[in-house]
Amino acid sequence: MTQSTPAIRLDRATKVFPSADGGSFTAMREVTLDVAPGEFVTVVGPTGCGKSTTLSLISGLEPASGGHVSVAGTPVTSIPATVGYMFQQDATLPWRTVVDNVALGLRFRGVGKAEARSRANDWVQRVGLGGFEKYYPHQLSGGMRKRVAMAQTLITEPDILLMDEPFGALDVQTRELMQGELLRLWAGSRAAVVFVTHDLTEAIALADRVVVMTAAPATVKTIVPVTLPRPRDVDEIRLDPAFLALYRQVWDSLREEVEIARTKGASRG
Amino acid sequence: MAETMAAEGTVRPTALAVAAPTGRRRWPVYAGRAALVALWLGSWELAGTYWIDPFFYSKPSQIAVKLADWFTEGTSYGSIWLQISYTLQEAVYGFALGAVVGVLLGVLLGRSRFLSEVLAPFIKAANAIPRIVLASLFVIWFGFGMSSKVATAFVLVFFGVFFNAFQGAREVPKVIDANARILGASRLQMMLTVVLPSATSWILASLHTAFGFALIGAIVGEYTGADKGLGMLIAHSQGTFDSAGIYAAMIIMTVLALLAEAVLTVVERRLTRWQPR
Ligand SMILES: Nc1ncnc2c1ncn2[C@@H]1O[C@H](COP(=O)(O)OP(=O)(O)OP(=O)(O)O)[C@@H](O)[C@H]1O
Ligand SMILES: [Mg+2]
Numbered sequence: 001m002t003q004s005t006p007a008i009r010l011d012r013a014t015k016v017f018p019s020a021d022g023g024s025f026t027a028m029r030e031v032t033l034d035v036a037p038g039e040f041v042t043v044v045g046p047t048g049c050g051k052s053t054t055l056s057l058i059s060g061l062e063p064a065s066g067g068h069v070s071v072a073g074t075p076v077t078s079i080p081a082t083v084g085y086m087f088q089q090d091a092t093l094p095w096r097t098v099v100d101n102v103a104l105g106l107r108f109r110g111v112g113k114a115e116a117r118s119r120a121n122d123w124v125q126r127v128g129l130g131g132f133e134k135y136y137p138h139q140l141s142g143g144m145r146k147r148v149a150m151a152q153t154l155i156t157e158p159d160i161l162l163m164d165e166p167f168g169a170l171d172v173q174t175r176e177l178m179q180g181e182l183l184r185l186w187a188g189s190r191a192a193v194v195f196v197t198h199d200l201t202e203a204i205a206l207a208d209r210v211v212v213m214t215a216a217p218a219t220v221k222t223i224v225p226v227t228l229p230r231p232r233d234v235d236e237i238r239l240d241p242a243f244l245a246l247y248r249q250v251w252d253s254l255r256e257e258v259e260i261a262r263t264k265g266a267s268r269g
Numbered sequence: 270m271a272e273t274m275a276a277e278g279t280v281r282p283t284a285l286a287v288a289a290p291t292g293r294r295r296w297p298v299y300a301g302r303a304a305l306v307a308l309w310l311g312s313w314e315l316a317g318t319y320w321i322d323p324f325f326y327s328k329p330s331q332i333a334v335k336l337a338d339w340f341t342e343g344t345s346y347g348s349i350w351l352q353i354s355y356t357l358q359e360a361v362y363g364f365a366l367g368a369v370v371g372v373l374l375g376v377l378l379g380r381s382r383f384l385s386e387v388l389a390p391f392i393k394a395a396n397a398i399p400r401i402v403l404a405s406l407f408v409i410w411f412g413f414g415m416s417s418k419v420a421t422a423f424v425l426v427f428f429g430v431f432f433n434a435f436q437g438a439r440e441v442p443k444v445i446d447a448n449a450r451i452l453g454a455s456r457l458q459m460m461l462t463v464v465l466p467s468a469t470s471w472i473l474a475s476l477h478t479a480f481g482f483a484l485i486g487a488i489v490g491e492y493t494g495a496d497k498g499l500g501m502l503i504a505h506s507q508g509t510f511d512s513a514g515i516y517a518a519m520i521i522m523t524v525l526a527l528l529a530e531a532v533l534t535v536v537e538r539r540l541t542r543w544q545p546r
Contacts, residue, residue: 061447079450091448095466096545107451136546156452191365 002034005073007160008035008058014066015053027053029217030067037159038190042203044254046261047212054218058194059085060251071160084158086166088196092137092148099124099133103150105156124153126181128174143170150178154185154245161186161193167202179206179234187231197210200254204246205234210252215261222253223254279432279471291295324471327512335513336520344502349521356487356498356526359415363422364483371427372472376464385435392431401489402426408494418495422486426479433475470544473537480529484522 012030019025025052035041056062057069060079060130071080092101103120107113124133127147137145146169153161167175179202186193197203203210210224226246228237237243317328339349346352378385404421411417441464449463491500499518506514506534 002306056447059451061450081453083451085448085451087444087448089444091444093445093449093466095469096462097543104449105452108449108455108458136543138543152448152452 006034007037007039007072008033008194009070009073010034010054010067011069012067012070013054013057013064015050015057016065027216028057029219031218031220032067033211033223035192035194037192039095040186040193040195040206040208041211042195042197042207042209043211043213044197044203044250045218046215046254046258047198049213049216049257049261050218051213052164054213055085055164055194055196058160059083059162061085072211080160082159083162084153084156084160084191085162086153086164088150088151088164090137090142090145091174092145092152094137095134095151096136098129098135098137098140098148101137102151102155103151109156120151120155123155127151128177128199140160143174146170147178150182154189157189157191159191161191163193163195163196165196165198168198174268175202176234182206183232183234200247200250201238202234204243204250205232205237211255212250213257214256216266220258224250224253278437305386310509315406325512327516332516332520335511335517339517346497346501346505348362352498352502353525355415356484356491356500356522359418359487359490359498360480360483360525362415362419362421363486364426364480366419367423367426367483368416368430368476368479370423371430371475372434372465375431375472376438376468379435379468380436380460380464396428396432400428404486404490404493407490413494413496417493418487418490418498418500421490421493422483425482425486429482430472430475433471434468437471438464440471441467459473469540473533473540477530477533477537481526481532484526484529488522 010031010033012032013028014026014030015028017025017027017152031050031054041110043054044054053062057064058071058076060071060076060083063077067075071083074080093104096104099117099120102123103116106116106119111119121133124130127150129144129147129151132140132144137148140148146166151165153163167178170178183206195203195206204226207226210219210226212224213219214221224246228240228242228246314329317326317331318322323331343349344352378388400421403424404417407420411420444461445467446459449459454462487498487504488500491498492504493500495501499522503515503518506512506518542543
């Protein structure tokens, strides 16, 4: 890794939630991870293991219960201004049109209405929603709303981009299109990306490193560096023998954890 | 504490609309309603003519004559339009004031756990006061003029709106709240772009009942002591055993309330264009 300050540093970060039965539930245990500026890290792990929780700690939405979290060398105590976060759930404002939703981040930062609108319009085109500017979110499909969320996040040009299963709801073609677009935008931005996904092909095709998490409570199980050359063509890279070797490596590591999570989930009822 | 405060006086947003008849059922529904009205008025008129004493119970024809008299000759206290506009002004001022203060305080407390916990017992106590009694107090404080009626209308409107705005502000979906904060919203921006719009269906639900309360407030205020207005007409009719006059004033009030409801429905449609229908 580089010698400069990491964009994100998780140092034995732990998160404990109060559980429904009055006890406590450890969602993350001593997660240690550095992400360099401009690095693209993908995170895979069994469902419910603590991936979203990890992102909420980095974003400053949730405080860590133990350990340290810092962004650009500064400990996270509130939401850092340079963070963009695309949520797993639908988070667009239902009472704003597509273009106004996309313009939101600029408006909050004091950009004038006309300029924010015109820049938002560009972004609406870029994510392929031209013609839907005046629609309200409930008039869009789930995948279209995801694309609104993506434009909404990227328009603020964050240095640190947190993405929680952003393309899960898209059809295969649109997904590949968006992956390509994301890589292109990222290459021009130097943003550090933490990208959570359940799709191993996506995880490897996009990443500089793939982080495999253990079943709950999440810890870093293995980190698989992906040295495939860039720029990558997401569609073609899947047939590359080097890619297949990586796929096997990540899957072998993940499979055990998925099985642990399955038996635990079953015993929990 | 805040939990129980929210449950106090809220009107569910879903519990509001009586659907307008649509489709093939439309004409039978209207015909059914007309028949019901005819049956009701007809039996009252018959009863008033043959069996019961119209001096006490009046009857539709007498009420119609009274209304016609008011609108052509005026009341003994001046034009009927003067009375209507007086009552309507009091109700509108009380409504506007109560709605604005109710929404502001409700949203503020809904967003601040500390403030709501500190203030909860006081608000609950104030809400428990039978508010109609305050009308007498307001006449002493503010005199027989318009302001004592506005004050009565205000207290009646305020609590309903307050509890709904409070509940609405607390029900902002967590992820939408988080998203807006990540996008850089300041506290004020948060209020204006997230909390208020999110609470609109709760607030609007309370406004529907609130205008009715404002009218009641104005009329009770006038009834308690005034020299103008519909409430004063009712008090005067009562004093002269003029039951037709009481009914006539009642009909005018009902029409006013229905008109206000129609206006509110239009406003609501405009404000909630973003919602699926
Ligand atoms: N606010 C909370 N209060 C209590 N428990 C929570 C809270 N948020 C998350 N958890 C628990 O923490 C665990 C991890 O949740 P998290 O959302 O991080 O999982 P995830 O890895 O993102 O799963 P998925 O892949 O299904 O999105 C879960 O068991 C969940 O029940
Ligand atoms: Mg998740």
